[in-house]
Amino acid sequence: MQAQALLNPLIGGPGSKGWPHQAAPVRRSDIAAKGWNVLRGDLPLPLAVIRQDALAGNLRWMQQFARDQGVELAPHGKTTMSPQLFDAQLRAGAWGITFANVTQARLGLASGVRRALIANQVAAATDLDGIVESLLDHPGARLLFLVDSLAQLELIEAWFHARGDAPVALEVLLEIGLEGGRSGCRSHGLALALARRVRSSVALRLVGIECYEGLWAKGRNGEDSALVQGLLQRVTEVARECDDEQLFQADELLVSAGGSAIFDLVAPRLKPALSKPVRGVLRSGCYVTHDHGNYKRYMAAMDTRLGCGHGLQAALQVWAMVQSVPEPGLAILTAGKRDVSYDIEMPIPAEWCWRGQAKPQAPPPSWKVSTMNDQHAYLRFDGDAAPQVGDRVGLGISHPCTTFDKWRWMAVVDEHYDVVDAIVTYF
Amino acid sequence: MQAQALLNPLIGGPGSKGWPHQAAPVRRSDIAAKGWNVLRGDLPLPLAVIRQDALAGNLRWMQQFARDQGVELAPHGKTTMSPQLFDAQLRAGAWGITFANVTQARLGLASGVRRALIANQVAAATDLDGIVESLLDHPGARLLFLVDSLAQLELIEAWFHARGDAPVALEVLLEIGLEGGRSGCRSHGLALALARRVRSSVALRLVGIECYEGLWAKGRNGEDSALVQGLLQRVTEVARECDDEQLFQADELLVSAGGSAIFDLVAPRLKPALSKPVRGVLRSGCYVTHDHGNYKRYMAAMDTRLGCGHGLQAALQVWAMVQSVPEPGLAILTAGKRDVSYDIEMPIPAEWCWRGQAKPQAPPPSWKVSTMNDQHAYLRFDGDAAPQVGDRVGLGISHPCTTFDKWRWMAVVDEHYDVVDAIVTYF
Numbered sequence: 001m002q003a004q005a006l007l008n009p010l011i012g013g014p015g016s017k018g019w020p021h022q023a024a025p026v027r028r029s030d031i032a033a034k035g036w037n038v039l040r041g042d043l044p045l046p047l048a049v050i051r052q053d054a055l056a057g058n059l060r061w062m063q064q065f066a067r068d069q070g071v072e073l074a075p076h077g078k079t080t081m082s083p084q085l086f087d088a089q090l091r092a093g094a095w096g097i098t099f100a101n102v103t104q105a106r107l108g109l110a111s112g113v114r115r116a117l118i119a120n121q122v123a124a125a126t127d128l129d130g131i132v133e134s135l136l137d138h139p140g141a142r143l144l145f146l147v148d149s150l151a152q153l154e155l156i157e158a159w160f161h162a163r164g165d166a167p168v169a170l171e172v173l174l175e176i177g178l179e180g181g182r183s184g185c186r187s188h189g190l191a192l193a194l195a196r197r198v199r200s201s202v203a204l205r206l207v208g209i210e211c212y213e214g215l216w217a218k219g220r221n222g223e224d225s226a227l228v229q230g231l232l233q234r235v236t237e238v239a240r241e242c243d244d245e246q247l248f249q250a251d252e253l254l255v256s257a258g259g260s261a262i263f264d265l266v267a268p269r270l271k272p273a274l275s276k277p278v279r280g281v282l283r284s285g286c287y288v289t290h291d292h293g294n295y296k297r298y299m300a301a302m303d304t305r306l307g308c309g310h311g312l313q314a315a316l317q318v319w320a321m322v323q324s325v326p327e328p329g330l331a332i333l334t335a336g337k338r339d340v341s342y343d344i345e346m347p348i349p350a351e352w353c354w355r356g357q358a359k360p361q362a363p364p365p366s367w368k369v370s371t372m373n374d375q376h377a378y379l380r381f382d383g384d385a386a387p388q389v390g391d392r393v394g395l396g397i398s399h400p401c402t403t404f405d406k407w408r409w410m411a412v413v414d415e416h417y418d419v420v421d422a423i424v425t426y427f
Numbered sequence: 428m429q430a431q432a433l434l435n436p437l438i439g440g441p442g443s444k445g446w447p448h449q450a451a452p453v454r455r456s457d458i459a460a461k462g463w464n465v466l467r468g469d470l471p472l473p474l475a476v477i478r479q480d481a482l483a484g485n486l487r488w489m490q491q492f493a494r495d496q497g498v499e500l501a502p503h504g505k506t507t508m509s510p511q512l513f514d515a516q517l518r519a520g521a522w523g524i525t526f527a528n529v530t531q532a533r534l535g536l537a538s539g540v541r542r543a544l545i546a547n548q549v550a551a552a553t554d555l556d557g558i559v560e561s562l563l564d565h566p567g568a569r570l571l572f573l574v575d576s577l578a579q580l581e582l583i584e585a586w587f588h589a590r591g592d593a594p595v596a597l598e599v600l601l602e603i604g605l606e607g608g609r610s611g612c613r614s615h616g617l618a619l620a621l622a623r624r625v626r627s628s629v630a631l632r633l634v635g636i637e638c639y640e641g642l643w644a645k646g647r648n649g650e651d652s653a654l655v656q657g658l659l660q661r662v663t664e665v666a667r668e669c670d671d672e673q674l675f676q677a678d679e680l681l682v683s684a685g686g687s688a689i690f691d692l693v694a695p696r697l698k699p700a701l702s703k704p705v706r707g708v709l710r711s712g713c714y715v716t717h718d719h720g721n722y723k724r725y726m727a728a729m730d731t732r733l734g735c736g737h738g739l740q741a742a743l744q745v746w747a748m749v750q751s752v753p754e755p756g757l758a759i760l761t762a763g764k765r766d767v768s769y770d771i772e773m774p775i776p777a778e779w780c781w782r783g784q785a786k787p788q789a790p791p792p793s794w795k796v797s798t799m800n801d802q803h804a805y806l807r808f809d810g811d812a813a814p815q816v817g818d819r820v821g822l823g824i825s826h827p828c829t830t831f832d833k834w835r836w837m838a839v840v841d842e843h844y845d846v847v848d849a850i851v852t853y854f
Contacts, residue, residue: 002441006441014429014433014533014534014537014538014853015508015530015531015533015537015853016530016853017528017530017854018530019530020553021529021530021533021553021556021557021560021561022556022557022560041551041552041553042553043553044528044529044530044551044553044554044557078765078801078802081442100801100802101444101761101802102448102471103442103443103444103445103446103448103471104442106441106442106448107441107442110441110442111441120750120761120802121750121751121759121816122750123748123750123816123817124468124471124472124817125468126447126448126468126469126470126471127448127471129448129449130448130449130471133448133449134448148751148753149751149752149753149816151815151816151817152750152751152817155782155816155817177753179754180754181753182753182759182800182803182805183750183751183753183759183803184751184753185753186753186754215800321550321551323547323548323549323550323579323610324548324575324576324579324610324611325576325578326575326576326604326608326609326610326611326612326613327606327607327613332609332610334528334547337770337828337829338505338828338829338832338854342770343764343769355582373609373642374505374527374828374829374832375505375527375528375547376609376610378609388578389548389550389578389579389582390550390551390578390579390582401764401765401801402764402765402801405765405801405833406832406854408835408854426441426442426443427444427765427833427835
């Protein structure tokens with residue numbers, strides 16, 4: 001019941017940006033029938049849109065890639081935080097969905113996810129309570145998280161003993177970290193010591209091992225291969241020793257890694273030979289919409305390794321209007337830091353639709369967004385192909401996560417920019 | 428009715444970050460009775476909190492400042508996009524609220540704002556329709572916007588004639604821009620030509636003049652004084668010529684400027700002598716919570732001009748937990764780019780609360796956030812005063828706008844971090 005409400009919510013209402021001003025809220029399943037078209041001006045700009053064809057292609061290609069590699073996909077749900085997209089990923093064949101914290105994972109289970117992996121440490125009592133209650137609400141579902149320190153384990157045990165009634169030991173994965181990286185055990189010795197303490201704890205059950213390489217990828221084959229080889233070698237060594245010492249408490253062991261940058265290097269290394277069956281779990285999340293910048297560059301490097309083109313297409317755009325052309329070479333757009341990613345680079349003009357027209361064209365190559373304020377983008381251009389006040393510009397994004405978190409809903413559009421569906425987000 | 432619903436909404440529900448996992452949604456007016464305390468761990472982290480005492484002081488000080496200067500306050504609502512804070516600003520004496528676009532202004536009118544100034548160009552038919560409908564829904568309310576080009580005027584006139592039934596001419600202000608700045612007429616000649624065309628248009632009525640200096644402030648007295656003097660001199664000259672030519676169509680004229688950086692320089696220049704009464708309107712928005720970085724520095728410069736301390740205090744913090752201390756000198760916090768501003772600088776550790784304790788202390792001066800990922804902050808520290816897993820850190824922010832837009836609700840807390848109220852946002 002709750003899952004259905006989360007998958008088919010009411011969208012719109014006062015203050016809902018991009019929503020037609022006079023339109024009442026509409027259930028997701030009814031939005032296509034509204035007959036709205038983005039380029040005809042039926043919706044106020046700025047507006048984030050997902051191209052349905054590109055989205056469908058990305059879901060298919062990535063799932064097939066995982067299948068071909070013999071690993072499972074548990075895409076990182078923090079990218080989109082959208083029940084509609086979790087559902088699409090699961091229908092495409094994903095084994096589960098990854099999350100960054102308990103609030104996110106609880107939303108996942110509430111919206112129909114049955115295997116939720118929190119790729120993060122959990123230690124606060126209120127969050128541990130939240131995991132227990134969510135598992136009680138969703139019998140048979142799994143909700144796993146990471147451990148990387150004895151200090152964390154001590155907090156969990158203190159919570160467990162204070163609570164008294166935790167129904168089962170919680171499932172955890174041991175995180176192996178990179179020196180100079182984020183979280184995760186830096187040494188083999190610490191990892192083993194922690195695994196042994198988990199084995200002797202009644203609060204937790206060790207069911208696998210995890211690492212994360214994505215943020216340290218360079219987009220250069222040699223360095224990235226060495227990074228993945230070194231990290232996954234450490235993962236394998238810890239996993240083997242845990243296996244030898246019988247520290248795992250599961251019939252099937254999980255080995256998980258994988259951001260969205262170099263997952264082709266990671267996937268073949270997720271199934272070390274252990275005494276029990278191993279399920280390799282890839283967590284890439286950004287493939288779902290891909291992008292026009294950061295991941296486009298990483299995938300170009302991946303193409304040289306795959307020996308064939310990858311199958312991902314940029315699916316997410318933010319449309320804005322030219323509100324002013326106040327100086328030669330400068331146009332001001334009605335979208336800013338509240339609407340589109342700026343943490344890696346400025347948005348990339350991808351489409352240009354003249355005022356009064358409904359058919360976009362490629363913008364001239366000179367067009368660049370030089371900066372953004374909260375609500376404005378500064379579009380710079382050379383020469384004759386000047387945008388006019390009232391023109392619309394489709395901005396490509398880099399990267400997806402920090403564009404998704406700026407929208408409570410997004411329109412899903414076909415190739416004519418007819419609104420054929422919608423998604424909502426929870427940030 | 429609608430205003431009451433927007434001011435006293437249900438807060439919480441699945442996926443609502445910072446909301447207690449098992450708590451049902453609660454009406455704003457009922458939240459204080461829950462008895463929640465942030466430092467006791469009643470709410471999951473990360474959580475954005477507003478200190479009630481600092482907020483109340485900021486509302487009072489800024490309104491008194493405007494009063495002392497003989498100008499009105501129409502604080503920029505885009506900072507917070509929170510009906511509860513608009514209401515608090517109006518109750519403190521604000522003349523109106525400023526917005527960045529039609530969606531925002533419509534939310535303002537729906538939540539009880541009676542004078543809404545869109546400090547931006549509006550030109551799309553759907554947005555112009557949205558203004559007309561909103562004015563019809565709220566008889567007697569005002570909703571003004573800016574014009575800065577003949578191209579914009581032509582679009583508005585085309586809309587007006589196509590629509591046929593617009594009830595009244597829409598009220599606009601002429602925007603004067605800075606060379607190398609954002610929108611606004613760059614030349615006296617263009618401004619006058621546009622004002623004359625507005626005078627002859629049945630679609631629009633010119634009721635004042637506007638500029639914006641805030642983004643170009645340097646925090647250095649000499650340069651900032653010259654900037655404001657030059658820009659407001661141009662505004663005054665255009666206003667006088669429009670007045671001489673009887674291009675204004677109002678009994679009272681509006682002259683508006685003012686970001687949150689150097690409003691003390693702006694305020695005394697907002698009342699040029701014209702043939703009709705002039706209402707100076709200051710639009711500063713960030714004063715409402717102030718901050719720990721960007722505006723703190725600007726206000727230090729303002730103090731040297733005011734000759735006394737300003738009365739603003741940083742009211743907004745984002746609390747996170749230490750989830751891992753994986754290397755000497757590095758702690759990983761459970762808050763990231765989705766939770767706290769990073770567009771001007773990284774967040775500033777402002778409070779430290781040990782695990783198991785509920786009384787915060789000042790963190791050691793060596794503590795710095797060096798970077799953030801989507802969901803994590805990297806806290807660097809020297810020496811002995813190391814944070815422990817389970818400790819909580821209150822992050823000060825810089826600047827407010829890009830922290831507000833990361834939260835759908837925020838807790839309002841007293842000095843003990845008891846939750847005494849809440850606000851919601853619409854981004």
